[in-house]
Amino acid sequence: MKKKGNEKIGKEREKSIAERFAEELVEEIKEDFKERQQARRPYELSWQLNMNFLAGNQYCSVAGDSLVEDEKTFEWQEKQVFNHIAPVYETRLAKLSRVRPKMTVRPFTDEDKDVNSAKLAKKILESCSEKLSVNGIIDKGTMWSEACGTVFYKIVWDKEKGVKIKSDDKVYTCGDVSVSVVPPFEIYPDSSVCADLDECKSIIHAKAYSSAEVKEIWGADVKGEELKVFSLDGGVSMGGRSYNKTAPGVTEQVKKDAVLVIERYTRPTKQNPDGELTVVAGDVLVYSGPLPYRNGTDGERDFPFVRQVSILWAGCFWGVSMIERLVPLQRAYNAVKCRKHEFLNRISMGVLAVEDGSIDTDLVDGEWLTPGKVLVYRQGANLPRLLSSGSVPDDFNLEEQRLLAEFLQVSGVSEFMRNSKTQTGLTSGVALQLLIEQDDTRLAVSAEQIRGAIKTVGQHILRLYKQFATAARLEKVVGDNGSIEVFYFSGSDISSDDVVFETENDLNETPASRKSMVMDLLNAGLLSDETGRVSPTNKVKILEMMGFGNWETAQNLNQLHVKKAERENLRMTEDVVPLDIDNHEIHIDEHVRFVISGQAAQTGRETEEAVLKHIRLHKAMLSDLPLKTEEGA
Known part of the structure; x- marks a missing residue:
């Protein structure tokens, strides 16, 4: 006790x-x-x-x-408020909204295992980015x-x-x-x-x-x-x-x-x-x-x-x-505009001069001199008159224009960027392009900060999945061909979190500039082969770069063969037999890569032997193709 x-x-x-x-x-x-x-x-x-x-x-x-x-x-x-800060703010937001670089993951080594892990990490980032908006x-x-x-x-x-x-x-x-x-x-x-x-x-x-x-x-x-x-x-x-x-x-x-x-x-x-x-x-x-x-x-x-x-x-x-730099300018601009309007009010309404005791001032204080008003004044007194206020001094207009120009200088947002309006007499395309690049230069620091934040967020996402995704998870992502690709992963599949960007400058890239760049590449012959013809694969890529997407969502035939070979690698123990419609060269390359990288051996000796047997079948069918072609002729 x-x-x-x-x-x-x-x-x-x-x-x-x-x-x-x-x-x-x-x-x-x-x-x-x-x-x-x-x-x-x-x-x-x-x-x-x-x-x-x-x-x-x-x-x-x-x-x-x-x-x-x-x-x-x-x-x-x-x-009154004459807000010039809001347009500058909205213009900067509109330009910076283009800074959405496409993230990819750099593999830890050049081994196929790490390369495939990096590709998987890229898919994870794409899926998570879409899911979280x-x-x-x-x-x-x-x-x-x-x-x-x-x-x-x-x-x-x-x-x-x-x-x-x-x-x-x-x-x-x-x-x-x-x-x-x-x-x-x-x-x-x-x-x-x-x-x-x-x-x-x-x-x-x-x-x-x-x-x-x-x-x-x-x-x-x-x-x-x-x-x-x-x-x-x-x-x-x-x-x-x-x-x-x-x-x-x-x-x-x-x-x-x-x-x-x-x-x-x-x-x-x-x-x-x-x-x-x-x-x-x-x-x-x-x-x-x-x-x-x-x-x-x-x-x-x-x-x-x-x-x-x-x-x-x-x-x-x-x-x-x-905005901190624009606050003093905005105060000064509001003051100039308000004083200018007060001067205009004084001119339009006037200042009435009357002889003492000549009129009843209580009758004019409330309504002042409204149109059609009968003004009664004492007999024998001098006639009431409006004092001359002159005209608005030019200094008001000069100061207003100077402040507007200073808004553009301090903010770095030019009149062309804010109003989509060029200077009078500026018609050269090269000059316009230089003007656009100068505008983008002032935003480069802010754009790099956004790019750096996106990159670090991507690294955090991969590291959290690596820590907490202990069991296999099912995710989906839109593939290069517009098709929905479903994949499984767990934290152990992520070997690298080295996030990099596929694009360099998002500010200068617009749909019009992208199309112009593609046309320049076509005219230079960089997208064609030795005979001067554009391959079907390059045609699909060109349409994607020009913003048309994959034409009719048709998948490239070679990519379909690669995916079919990758699926066969996962079920070789089921005695997979090559088909006559297979592109044997592509299939042999994918199966050989599966063996050389060591992935087949990791799956088991039985799988490795099945893959080697499958490769021999592809080679045999490939060697028979010329004979069949001659017999058919």
Whole structure:
């Protein structure tokens, strides 16, 4: 009895120590989060200002630790917005939306096994990209990076996704990769002077969830509270004399029944080789353990984030948005236009000069001098008259044109790119092409950031499949011929995650330029054989390059023979017999490759002997073809 009592006391003591450790860890993480929040505050205000100017709320500014609205000083004062930031933003998005390079995987070695594994990894990337709509995710992320300067992609393994399997009256899910866009408002690095994620020792992802979501995801009962979050509010008023309108603005709103979830990721060290992930929901510690994903180089554990910036800023973790450079110009342009309109109002409505006591001013203050109004003035007094306001000074027009030209210089978006309008007298095709290339040069830095992010996301996807896809999985992908190709794979089949791009410059490539390039290659004779004829295979490729797809979705005959030979390699033990319609040369090459690469021997000695026997049959039928041809003649 005494021994059992001691065991009970020991368990209670361990539980008390664990609870005290959890409380201390929660307090430490919350304190760390507050410090990072305060250090990131200046950048956060800049993002809010950018998004307000983009949305049309351009009468606001940063004052101290918050954004303040600029109110009108006088009732007659114009407060209009002439938004030139939005067209620049939309033009950059339209150009950057072309940056969708096609990913492929470079094999680890030149052995057939590694080459086939790289081909399989490429199919996995294509299937996953289509399944997750990666292009749409990149579009959404680019919207954030162009507005705020920085965006992040979070690549995790979601156990609730994937194919559902029913066994013993229970439903199991295989899990699958999940890619989501994380705005910069949710990321808190340990230092804002780190050049990139690789230099960060730890990073915090903080997001507001509802209490029900916390219960569903982490299984913790946490009481919700009121939290301040950023949202788009349409209550900002502006306008001119006698009319008003509202514009959306980014402000802090209160979200009810919300729980702040703080995820702190700590990079692996010599003392802690697996790193650390700590998740705090409200005041509750819901997880503390090693980093869950081996998504780093050589199977190391790393952060599940990928950073994408619009413009790099030397010595800073956060990127720069083009909007930041346009804000002063937009303020000046709004001021010039509003002062110009106020001057026009003064000219059109006029300023009435009257002799003191000659008229009842109360009668004209409300309606002023409306058309047809009878103006009564005291007999013997001087006739009221309108003061001459002159004309609008040319300085207004000159300043307006100068600011418009400066918009183009600072943003790098030319008039040709934004308005699809060339300069007067510019008709040379070479000059137009040079102008397009100059426009694309200003976007090259942002385009390379997108390409780098896509490449890293692809590497994360392959590494997660390699870690978690322990059982065979069925996926499908659209083949080169437009047909649906179904394949099986598991994590052990992925030997390389060296993702590279098949295309170099996506900005300059348009349907028109691609067709022009193909026609130049045809005229140069580079796509024809020695006799000057274009082979059927090249004809199919030419149609694909020109955007017509595979003509009538007809598969190339040689490719069909290759696929048939590959299928035969997998079932050689079934005494597969060559057919008269087989292209024996192609079949022999594929079967010989299957034997030389060692794949046949790995399957078994019986399979290897069956393949060799099958090759002899093909050679015999190939040697009989000339005899049959002569007999037929």
